[in-house]
Amino acid sequence: xxxxxxxxxxxxxxxxxxxxxxxxxxxxxxxxxxxxxxxxxxxxxxxxxxxxxxxxxxxxxxxxxxxxxxxxxxxxxxxxxxxxxxxxxxxxxxxxxxxxxxxxxxxxxxxxxxxxxxxxxxxxxxxxxxxxxxxxxxxxxxxxxxxxxxxxxxxxxxxxxxxxxxxxxxxxxxxxxxxxxxxxxxxxxxxxxxxxxxxxxxxxxxxxxxxxxxxxxxxxxxxxxxxxxxxxxxxxxxxxxxxxxxxxxxxxxxxxxxxxxxxxxxxxxxxxxxxxxxxxxxxxxxxxxxxxxxxxxxxxxxxxxxxxxxxxxxxxxxxxxxxxxxxxxxxxxxxxxxxxxxxxxxxxxxx
Amino acid sequence: xxxxxxxxxxxxxxxxxxxxxxxxxxxxxxxxxxxxxxxxxxxxxxxxxxxxxxxxxxxxxxxxxxxxxxxxxxxxxxxxxxxxxxxxxxxxxxxxxxxxxxxxxxxxxxxxxxxxxxxxxxxxxxxxxxxxxxxxxxxxxxxxxxxxxxxxxxxxxxxxxxxxxxxxxxxxxxxxxxxxxxxxxxxxxxxxxxxxxxxxxxxxxxxxxxxxxxxxxxxxxxxxxxxxxxxxxxxxxxxxxxxxxxxxxxxxxxxxxxxxxxxxxxxxxxxxxxxxxxxxxxxxxxxxxxxxxxxxxxxxxxxxxxxxxxxxxxxxxxxxxxxxxxxxxxxxxxxxxxxxxxxxxxxxxxx
Numbered sequence: 001x002x003x004x005x006x007x008x009x010x011x012x013x014x015x016x017x018x019x020x021x022x023x024x025x026x027x028x029x030x031x032x033x034x035x036x037x038x039x040x041x042x043x044x045x046x047x048x049x050x051x052x053x054x055x056x057x058x059x060x061x062x063x064x065x066x067x068x069x070x071x072x073x074x075x076x077x078x079x080x081x082x083x084x085x086x087x088x089x090x091x092x093x094x095x096x097x098x099x100x101x102x103x104x105x106x107x108x109x110x111x112x113x114x115x116x117x118x119x120x121x122x123x124x125x126x127x128x129x130x131x132x133x134x135x136x137x138x139x140x141x142x143x144x145x146x147x148x149x150x151x152x153x154x155x156x157x158x159x160x161x162x163x164x165x166x167x168x169x170x171x172x173x174x175x176x177x178x179x180x181x182x183x184x185x186x187x188x189x190x191x192x193x194x195x196x197x198x199x200x201x202x203x204x205x206x207x208x209x210x211x212x213x214x215x216x217x218x219x220x221x222x223x224x225x226x227x228x229x230x231x232x233x234x235x236x237x238x239x240x241x242x243x244x245x246x247x248x249x250x251x252x253x254x255x256x257x258x259x260x261x262x263x264x265x266x267x268x269x270x271x272x273x274x275x276x277x278x279x280x281x282x283x284x285x286x287x288x289x290x291x292x293x294x295x296x297x298x299x300x301x302x303x304x305x306x307x308x309x310x311x312x313x314x315x316x317x318x319x320x321x322x323x324x325x326x327x328x329x330x331x332x333x334x335x336x337x338x339x340x341x342x343x344x345x346x347x348x349x350x351x
Numbered sequence: 352x353x354x355x356x357x358x359x360x361x362x363x364x365x366x367x368x369x370x371x372x373x374x375x376x377x378x379x380x381x382x383x384x385x386x387x388x389x390x391x392x393x394x395x396x397x398x399x400x401x402x403x404x405x406x407x408x409x410x411x412x413x414x415x416x417x418x419x420x421x422x423x424x425x426x427x428x429x430x431x432x433x434x435x436x437x438x439x440x441x442x443x444x445x446x447x448x449x450x451x452x453x454x455x456x457x458x459x460x461x462x463x464x465x466x467x468x469x470x471x472x473x474x475x476x477x478x479x480x481x482x483x484x485x486x487x488x489x490x491x492x493x494x495x496x497x498x499x500x501x502x503x504x505x506x507x508x509x510x511x512x513x514x515x516x517x518x519x520x521x522x523x524x525x526x527x528x529x530x531x532x533x534x535x536x537x538x539x540x541x542x543x544x545x546x547x548x549x550x551x552x553x554x555x556x557x558x559x560x561x562x563x564x565x566x567x568x569x570x571x572x573x574x575x576x577x578x579x580x581x582x583x584x585x586x587x588x589x590x591x592x593x594x595x596x597x598x599x600x601x602x603x604x605x606x607x608x609x610x611x612x613x614x615x616x617x618x619x620x621x622x623x624x625x626x627x628x629x630x631x632x633x634x635x636x637x638x639x640x641x642x643x644x645x646x647x648x649x650x651x652x653x654x655x656x657x658x659x660x661x662x663x664x665x666x667x668x669x670x671x672x673x674x675x676x677x678x679x680x681x682x683x684x685x686x687x688x689x690x691x692x693x694x695x696x697x698x699x700x701x702x
Contacts, residue, residue: 151539154547188502188590196506196587220594236547237588239539243571244595 001033004320005087005096006313008038009065010103012306015042018102021313023052028314032321035060035096037087062086065103068306072106076114084108088115091299098320100291102304102313109152109294109301116297119329121336124153125296126164126235127303128171129242133226138178146172146181146230147223150238152294158201161185161232162210165202166335167295168230169212174326175293175319176229180213184228186237187217198234209342210335291316298329352384355671356438356447357664359389360416361454363657366393369453372664374403379665383672386411386447388438413437416454419657423457427465435459439466442650449671451642453655453664460503460645460652467648470680472687475504476647477515477586478654479522480593484577489529497523497532497581498574501589503645509552512536512583513561516553517686518646519581520563525677526644526670527580531564535579537588538568549585560693561686642667649680 006022008015015038022034033056036043040061047057062083066075076085084103088111090096101108109127118125128148137145148168153160165183172181185203187195192203194217206214218227223241233241291304291312300323304316357373359366366389373385384407387394391412398408413434417426427436435454439462441447452459460478469476479499488496497519504511516534523532536554538546543554545568557565569578574592584592642655642663651674655667 154539186591188505188587199587220591220596221598223595224598233591236539236550237591240537240571240584240588241591241595244574244592246572 001031002098002321002324003033003035003096004317004324005035005037005060005090005099006317007065007084007087007099007101007103007108008036008043008059009062009083010101010108011304011308011313012068012102013309014065014102015039016046017309018313019043019046020050020310021308022057022317023047023050024310024314025317026053026056027051029318029321030056031325032056032317034058034317035087035090037062037090038065038083039063060086060090066107068104070104070107072104072110075104075107076110082107085111085115088112088301092116097324098300098302100302100304100313100316100320102291102306102308102316105151105303108303112294112297112299112301116299118297119333119336121340122163122167122296122332124156124160124163125294126150126160126167127152127292127294128168129238129292131223131242131245133224135226137226137229138172138176138181142176142178144176145223145226145228147238147242148230148232148295149235150242150292151235154234154236154239156198156234158198158205161198161202161234162205162339163296163336165206165212165214165230165232166210166339167332168232170331170335171293171295171323171328172229174328174331175323178229181229182215182227183212183230183232184215184218184222186220186223186231186233186241188219190217190219192216202232205339205343210339291319293319293323293328295328295332300324300328352382353449353672353675354384354386354447355668355675356386356388356411356441356450357668358416358435358438358450358452358454358459359387359394359410360413360434361452361459362655362659362664363419363453364660365416365453366390367397368660369664370394370397371401371661372659373408373668374398374401375661375665376668377404377407378402380669380672381407382676383407383668385409385668386438386441388413388441389416389434390414411437411441417458419455421455421458423455423461426455426458427461433458436462436466439463439652443467448675449651449653451653451655451664451667451671453642453657453659453667456502456654459654463645463648463650463652467650469648470684470687472691473514473518473647473683475507475511475514476645477511477518478503478643478645479519480589480643482574482593482596484575486577488577488580489523489527489532493527493529495527496574496577496579498589498593499581499583499646500586501593501643502586505585505587505590507549507585509549509556512549512553512585513556513690514647514687516557516563516565516581516583517561517690518683519583521682521686522644522646522674522679523580525679525682526674529580532580533566533578534563534581534583535566535569535573537571537574537582537584537592539570541568541570543567553583556690556694561690563686642670644670644674644679646679646683651675651679 063081064079092115126149291302294301302320414432415430416434443466477500642653645652653671
C-alpha cells in the first residue's frame with residue numbers, strides 16, 4: 001500500500017480544508033494511506049468533526065509551519081520542525097511515497113531539494129503545471145496539457161530543456177496514460193532554427209538523442225489550443241505564460257467590457273456567461289486536476305494550488321498516489337539514462 | 352509637411368488594400384504626403400478606381416517585392432529593388448519621414464537596419480506591439496498598452512531592457528499623449544529580486560539611472576489588465592505573450608466548449624457573444640491602432656499587421672505621421688543621453 005504525506009498546514013485554507021481533503025481521500029482512495037503532517041492540536045479537532053476512514057488516516061505532529069509570506073530559505077532554517085520539512089523528511093526516509101502541499105511553493109521545492117536526491121542526469125528540477133486545453137489528450141481523453149518549467153528553473157539551458165522534456169513525457173505517459181505524448185518546445189516560430197540559442201540547441205538534442213515523440217517548436221497560440229501534450233520552456237517564460245492563462249477569464253471580461261459597451265445583445269451574452277467565466281477561472285485554478293508535479297528528484301511532490309479546498313486536496317492526494325504507483329520517477333530515470341547513452345554513442349536515435 | 356512612405360506591395364491583401372488605405376489617408380490626413388512604393392502597373396489601376404487626393408498621393412516604382420514566405424536576408428540580397436528596401440532608402444535619404452509596411456516583418460526590420468542609423472546608445476532595436484487592456488492610458492484615455500520587444504531582439508540583456516523601457520516611454524509619451532507613462536518590467540514576481548539576472552539588473556538601472564515613471568516588476572496577469580502603460584521584456588518572451596494575446600478569443604471559446612457543453616444558458620450566452628469574440632479578435636489584430644512601431648533607429652518604421660485592410664493601413668499611416676511629427680526619435684535620443692550621463696555620473700537619478 002502506498003502512503004502519501006500531506007502538509008496539513010500549507011495553503012490559504014489550511015488546516016481546515018487540507019484535513020477535510022485528506023479525510024475525503026481516505027474514503028475515496030482506499031488503496032492509499034495518508035499521513036497528515038502538522039499541528040496535532042489543530043488537526044485532531046477538525047478530524048473529529050469530519051467523516052474519514054481512521055484506518056487509512058494518521059497524524060504526524062510538526063511543531064511549526066511556513067506561511068505563504070515567509071521567505072523559503074529563511075523559514076526552513078528558522079523552523080526546522082515545520083510541517084513541509086517534516087513531511088519531506090518522512091518521504092525521504094521511506095515513511096511515505098510522495099508529498100502533497102498547498103503551501104508556499106518555494107518552501108516545498110526547497111524542502112524536497114534538501115532531503116531528496118536528484119535523478120541521475122537531471123541537474124535542475126522543474127515544476128510542471130497542468131492546464132486545460134481544447135484538444136483532448138491520451139487514452140483517458142484528458143482535456144489537459146502539461147507546461148514545464150513554470151518557475152523552478154528561471155534560466156534553463158539546452159540540457160535542462162531536454163531533461164524537462166523527458167520528465168514531462170514520463171509524467172504524461174504514466175499519469176495521463178498517454179503512451180507517446182506529443183512533446184514540443186515553446187518558441188517564437190515553428191521552424192527548427194527559431195528561438196534563443198538554448199532552444200535551438202535543445203531542438204537538435206531532442207531530435208537526435210531521445211526516443212520522444214518530439215513534434216518540434218510551437219508558438220504562444222498553441223498553448224491554449226493544446227497542440228502538444230507536453231510543452232517545454234524555461235521557468236521564466238513558463239511562469240509568465242501560466243499567470244496569463246490563470247487570468248484568461250478576467251482578460252476576456254475586460255476586453256469585452258471595453259469593446260462592446262454599447263451592444264445590448266453582447267451585454268446579455270456576457271451576463272449569461274458570467275457563471276461560465278467563473279467556472280473557467282476555477283478550471284484554470286487547478287481545482288479539478290489536483291496539482292502541479294515537481295519533477296527531477298527521486299521522490300514526488302505534488303504542489304496543490306494555494307487556494308485549494310477539500311476537493312482539490314483530495315484530487316492532489318489521488319494524483320500523488322497514481323504518480324507513485326505508476327513509477328514516474330523510474331520512467332524519468334530511464335529516459336535520462338537513454339539520453340546520456342545516445343549522446344555519448346554519437347547521435348543514434350534511442351527510441 | 353510630413354511624408355510617409357508606404358510599402359504598397361507588403362501584406363496579405365497588397366496591393367489592393369494598401370493602395371486603398373493610402374487613398375483613404377490622403378483624404379483624411381490632410382497634413383500628410385503619401386508615397387506608395389511598388390509596382391506602378393499594379394498600383395495605378397487601383398488608384399484610378401479609388402477616391403483619393405492626387406495632390407497628396409504619389410507613386411514611386413519598385414521592380415520587385417518580398418513575399419510573406421521569403422527569407423528576409425536572402426530576399427533583400429536577391430531583390431535589391433524590392434519595395435520595402437526602396438521605401439526604406441527613400442526615408443534614409445530624407446525623401447520621406449517614416450515607413451509603413453504590412454509585409455514580411457523580418458524584411459522590414461532588415462531594410463531599416465541596412466539603410467538607417469541607430470540612435471546613439473541603443474545597441475539593439477525593438478518591435479513594440481500595441482494591445483488592448485481594461486485600464487485606460489494617458490490623456491486620450493487610450494485603451495491600449497505597449498509591449499516591447501516582441502521579437503526583434505530575442506535575448507535582451509539588462510542594457511537592452513533599459514533602452515527598450517526608454518524607447519517605449521518615449522513612444523507612449525509622444526504618441527499616446529501620456530506625459531509620464533507607467534513603465535514596468537515583465538517578471539515572475541513583483542519583488543525587485545525576481546527574475547533572471549538580466550531583469551534583476553535592469554530593475555536596478557531603471558530605478559537609479561532613469562527619470563522614468565518606473566513602477567517595478569509586473570506579472571503575466573498584469574498584461575491584459577493594463578497595470579502598466581509600457582511593459583518591457585526580451586523579444587522571446589514578448590513574442591510568446593503577443594501570440595497568446597492574439598489567440599485570446601479562441602482560447603476562451605475553446606475553454607468554454609470544454610467546460611460548459613451541457614448548460615443551455617451558457618451555450619446561448621456563447622452564441623450571443625460570438626460576434627463579440629470576433630470583434631475581440633479584430634481588436635487584438637491591430638485593426639484599430641495602426642501598427643507596431645519598430646524603435647531604436649533614427650527613422651520610424653510602423654509595422655502594420657499582415658492581414659491589414661484599408662482602415663488599418665490608413666490608421667498606420669496616421670500613426671506614422673503622428674510619431675514623426677511629435678519627435679519620438681528625438682525623445683528616445685534624449686532619454687538615452689540622460690541615462691548614459693546618469694550612469695557615468697554614478698547613480699544620481701536623472702529625472
